Amino acid sequence: MSQTTGTVAAPGAHASHDAHHEELGFLRKYVFSTDHKVIGIQYAVTGLLFLFFGFSLMMLMRYQLAYPGAALPLIGKLLGESRMPGGIMLPDFYNELGAMHGTIMVFLGVVPLAVGGFGNFVLPLQIGAPDMAFPKINMVSYQCFFLGGVTMLASFFVPGGAAQSGWTSYAPLAVIASQGQTFWLIGMIFLITSSLLGAVNFITTTIQLRAKGLTFMRFPFFVWAQFVTSFLLLLAFPPLEAAGIMQLMDRLAGTSFFLPSGLVVSGQVVANAGGGNPLLWQHLFWFLAHPEVYVLILPAMGIVAEIIANNTRKPLWGYKPMVYSLIFLGFMSFIVWAHHMFMTGMGTAMAAFFQTTTMIISIPSVVILTALILSLWGGSIRYNTPMLFALGFLPMFGIGGLTGLPLGLNVTDIPLHDTYYVIAHFHYVVAPGTIFGLFAGIYYWYPKATGRKMNETLGKIHFWGSLICMNVIFMPMFKLGLAGVSRRLFDGGATYGFAQPVLHLNVVSSWGAWIMALFQLPFIFNFFWSIRHGEKTGDNPWEATTIEWSAPSPPPHGNFVHAPQAYRGPYEYSVPGAAKGFAPQFEA
């Protein structure tokens, strides 16, 4: 094997490919591209659009929750008589919005942005690869994701509307639901295929295409996070696919996988063979959906780790324990799923096992978070926009994580189960947690993708507005939940006497959500405006040490002018006695 095969094609060959690249038409270059950077941007932009769409669904729901039964001005009329007659929301439509908000945010928003977007764009650059190991499969992965998204959106227009059984699609409710559920299942099969193809690609790329000298313990933490995430996607999604196939069979072929004997619907006994097991769906669903929680959070942790090391100008505190924690976390995430099922009557032995594993899995998360916080100690911190979002992530994820402990224990979970407390808990993890991490990543790698920085002032308005609003939205939900208000009520608890003292909090949450939408406008404007008008930057505007910053901004097809090589660990900042404040991985 020659010296250069460590990474990319020789520079000479590269130039000729550039020339070839110029000849690609618009469709080949931007729509059916096999370039990991274009696919990453496709994923990221589609994911952002879906995040905004999912958020809009929630803003509609928040009106119904704050002012139950009141007619929604203007927009209510536009949505039609079958959904909001006279502008007043029907319960069925509320259920559609709830189910689709969850589905869209998780499967079409956060995961595509975190894994599809950042994974595709950043991971090959960070390991010094010319592209993904299977570029065509990468393209197909995005197309499957896109088809899945279209299927989900189309389901709003079928008779009976979109899926209404929650993002969890619990059986038997989902089996007897209207046609939208079939679309949901088919959409999920597309999305599962997409993530399977992506996961195979990420793992192979990480193992095979890393630059010469880039050993596993020299990986940036983000690469490790994506690597572990890919294993979760690879191994956890197929059981949901199996469950999806069985639910499709139940709905279309009349089988009874999830329908028990003697099931009564609307006073009628269902004429099915029976003998099915509704709990089986929950087991298979949560076997995916618990690792999925870590799919949501690990990439964000990776991004935050990169940005904290870069802006404290210090190595990460405890890189190795963080990596080992990450691997342990990935492994444990496969054996905690039934802590979502304490209320199902699956038995105390099962509950005891799963609450024990749940307590164990909180340890590595705490190790990672603690290491990130300790990394700040003694650093000369630069407070730029990416860093603000990364710093915002730490306490928000901390609140989300700590409030999860009572939910992981059987005894304390039972009164809290399915209340607004649960909503507040996991939204603290995912919304101000993960999504802040993702915003941080967008501000951080934007110069690499476009050659220009996003505007700092607009970024700071975006950050502070979002941080305050996120807490205004979710903090009151803890109190609602502790008061016992169920998360499934379409009037937000208005018909219940015990909920009356806390009902005003629904109004607070709702206004928080609508005002937060306003604070996203500076981001949207900034995102598009900076493409042409942002401050021009060099290859390494943040004075970072990882390999992606050795590529030109934006990187050409094939990424690097010369095959990069890793000479040291990822975070050699402020090395005592060194001439420069930072020693990049890629410089000898």
Add this chain to the structure above:
Amino acid sequence: MEIPYTVEVRRDTGLTNGKIGIWLFLASEVMLFGALFASYILIRTGSPTWPRGDSILNVPLATFNTIVLISSSVTMVMAWASLKRNRFGTFRIYLGSTVLLGGVFLVVKYFEYSHKFENGLFPSTNNFLALYFTLTGLHMLHVIGGMVVNAYFWGPGAKLWKTNPEWFANRVENSGLFWHFVDLVWIFLFPTLYLL
């Protein structure tokens, strides 16, 4: 742009990209069928009565099909080995036989299915049949998938042999790994559904 390690192995891992890719894919397939087998166990243990497989299904036909699939795995290996020995003619014979044996399996399965339907046995009849049709149906989709890929390498895909024989042999090897997996799933399905 060339992606490294599509043909030659990376020295420190000793593998090509395709080889890692196919094994990862098979790992996810194990989880897919594993979940279905787990569902089988849960539904069966939860039900008061369960028919013996041979009282409903045709064991001799399934035994024949088992032999057919195992033979097709042998011809698959021989096809790859012929490429490694540089005998393209024998490769075509062996790979062609693999595809044909897959076809025989499907034809037998077609008669089994239609016999069930004629006797009024459908997936909706009971959960045993629901599992039977779901598991064998999904397995058949995999057989068809494997046949399509192999047929491609027998026909248009074989052009690669002229320009990059090693790459072509690697592709056939990976397709063979998938084919063996499909065979292996059947070897679990046969006793589970027909004999237990």
